[in-house]
Amino acid sequence: MAGRRDGSLMRDKTQSFRGSRIVTAIVVGVLLGSVCAFFFPRGFFSSDPPIESRRFGKLDLQTSSSQCESTERINKLRSDIGSLSDKNDELKKQVQDLTEKLRLAEQGKDHAHEQFSVLGKPHKAGPLGTVKGLRTNPTVIPDESVNPRLAKILEDVAVQKELIVALANSNVKAMLEVWFTSIKRVGITNYLVVGLDDEIEEFCIANDVPVYKRDPDEGIDSIAKTGGNHAVSGLKFRILREFLQLGYSVLLSDVDIVYLQNPFNHLYRDSDVESMSDGHNNMTAYGFNDVFDEPSMGWARYAHTMRIWVYNSGFFYIRPTLPSIELLDRVAGRLSKEKAWDQAVFNEELFFPSHPGYDGLHASKRTMDFYLFMNSKVLFKTVRKDANLKKLKPVILHVNYHPDKLPRMKAIMEFYVNGKQDALEPFPEGSQW
Numbered sequence: 001m002a003g004r005r006d007g008s009l010m011r012d013k014t015q016s017f018r019g020s021r022i023v024t025a026i027v028v029g030v031l032l033g034s035v036c037a038f039f040f041p042r043g044f045f046s047s048d049p050p051i052e053s054r055r056f057g058k059l060d061l062q063t064s065s066s067q068c069e070s071t072e073r074i075n076k077l078r079s080d081i082g083s084l085s086d087k088n089d090e091l092k093k094q095v096q097d098l099t100e101k102l103r104l105a106e107q108g109k110d111h112a113h114e115q116f117s118v119l120g121k122p123h124k125a126g127p128l129g130t131v132k133g134l135r136t137n138p139t140v141i142p143d144e145s146v147n148p149r150l151a152k153i154l155e156d157v158a159v160q161k162e163l164i165v166a167l168a169n170s171n172v173k174a175m176l177e178v179w180f181t182s183i184k185r186v187g188i189t190n191y192l193v194v195g196l197d198d199e200i201e202e203f204c205i206a207n208d209v210p211v212y213k214r215d216p217d218e219g220i221d222s223i224a225k226t227g228g229n230h231a232v233s234g235l236k237f238r239i240l241r242e243f244l245q246l247g248y249s250v251l252l253s254d255v256d257i258v259y260l261q262n263p264f265n266h267l268y269r270d271s272d273v274e275s276m277s278d279g280h281n282n283m284t285a286y287g288f289n290d291v292f293d294e295p296s297m298g299w300a301r302y303a304h305t306m307r308i309w310v311y312n313s314g315f316f317y318i319r320p321t322l323p324s325i326e327l328l329d330r331v332a333g334r335l336s337k338e339k340a341w342d343q344a345v346f347n348e349e350l351f352f353p354s355h356p357g358y359d360g361l362h363a364s365k366r367t368m369d370f371y372l373f374m375n376s377k378v379l380f381k382t383v384r385k386d387a388n389l390k391k392l393k394p395v396i397l398h399v400n401y402h403p404d405k406l407p408r409m410k411a412i413m414e415f416y417v418n419g420k421q422d423a424l425e426p427f428p429e430g431s432q433w
Contacts, residue, residue, distance in 0.1 A: 164253050165192050194214065196213075237346075261394075277367050323361060
């Protein structure tokens with residue numbers, strides 16, 4: 001029994017020793033495998049280059065590639081910046097145009113509200129000082145059948161249904177060039193020359209100036225081609241009618257005018273006719289109470305009269321309303337029968353009241369600021385001699401008081417545009433030389 005037990009113990013010890021050797025071998029194998037895996041991650045016989053060398057090679061390729069891409073990217077960015085700069089300029093112009101459209105829309109809304117308030121329904125008068133009559137007449141319904149060709153031109157040229165219009169024949173070609181040069185410099189785009197002969201039409205086309213030559217009309221063409229300044233001036237009342245019938249407001253302009261600002265930014269648009277004045281101060285331009293003295297009347301020797309210097313028919317803004325069209329018809333009708341000056345007839349029809357045998361025109365009117373819309377008498381008689389007034393910048397200058405128009409127009413450009421301070425000095429106040 002004792003011998004059998006000793007043999008059994010020896011067998012257990014041998015098996016235990018053999019098991020521990022196996023465990024030890026496994027542990028050693030695992031450790032060796034871990035070490036090899038750490039130092040030889042891709043195996044003993046791998047042909048791939050070391051990781052570090054691969055990293056540096058890849059970095060070199062990326063650097064070379066990124067340099068090329070960087071140059072291309074810079075060039076592309078420069079191109080994008082240039083393109084965005086152009087777009088920015090366009091957007092600025094669009095913002096300016098939209099701002100102006102909004103201003104005009106709001107102004108039109110106010111006028112429409114006034115019209116509705118007065119014409120919509122009968123109503124009682126409000127408290128003292130609160131009542132205002134209708135100042136702005138409604139516009140006519142446009143009728144494109146009147147002149148489809150002109151309608152298409154105006155659709156392209158006009159801005160917010162407004163434009164400057166001038167009539168010209170070859171007799172005023174030199175002045176016309178100064179006229180449209182000043183308009184372009186200010187940045188006005190909505191203007192149109194009504195060419196009265198082929199030479200002016202060709203001249204305008206050559207200078208990229210919007211031009212419209214009317215269809216042949218014997219009654220107009222004979223005057224248009226050979227007529228002098230006053231004769232041509234009288235034609236405008238017949239020609240302008242079509243513009244108003246088409247629903248456009250017109251800023252009628254003679255060609256002896258220099259533009260220094262955009263006149264559309266300085267209009268009220270609340271009257272049928274808005275005109276510059278031939279007056280040279282507040283009294284003459286806007287009206288005054290002129291007392292007539294007749295001593296033989298004794299106690300009643302003083303008679304009060306109302307006076308105002310005439311509107312200039314060479315520069316006025318006219319809206320497409322029925323009273324405006326009636327004004328054109330009246331003036332054109334009288335000029336076709338009478339040997340009269342168009343400016344005198346224009347003012348008589350605007351200002352004369354109804355009386356026995358005569359029905360006056362019911363058109364609203366406004367006088368423009370005579371320092372902004374300046375005539376040449378104001379300039380040469382007053383402004384150029386006053387240090388403070390010389391600092392003012394008029395909207396337009398009309399050389400209407402002087403026959404030597406072209407040299408004075410050029411001098412005005414020199415003074416106000418080029419800053420030549422003595423440019424106006426050689427000229428006398430009047431026309432004596």
